[in-house]
Amino acid sequence: MNTHPILSYDLPSGKYFIGDISYFLNDKYYTPLKENLFGTTGKYTFDDGKTLVMMKTYGDTHGSWFGSNDEMYYVHAGVIGVCPLDIGYDSGNGSIHDFKNIINIDIYEQGILKITCDKTKLIIDTSCDSFVEEDDIGYDSWS
Secondary structure, three states: OOOOOOEEEEEOOEEEEEEOHHHHEOHHHHHHHHHHOOOOOEEEEOOOOOEEEEEEOHHHOOEEEEEOOOOEEEEOOOEEEEEEHHHEOOOOOEEEEEEOOOEEEEEEOOOEEEEEEOOEEEEEEOOOOOEOOHHHOOOOOOO
């Protein structure tokens, strides 16, 4: 991993969804995001002040990746994100975390998302497929 992130953001403490935000966000939040920035990497603040951070997966592809917490993160829209729990629906395409303090999110050029809160660290590396689903057989996500 490159030692310096290309982007770094802080989010306030709270409950967050981490995973494929296209399946998680409710329409009130998904619609303006889709119309403006979906498929990009960065921080997005909605009109009501709610903020999420999203990262394009490496190669802008769908896939499944293990996080350093041994949970599987399924991404079908080519974007993985960290967003407040109250702006979406519970989904099987990610995990829910309750952060008691400020969260630091680092994004690395190679498609690596690193989330740190106190001494807890979660790393999701999308630079290579870690799991091949049946519908991926014969599909070369790197071409």
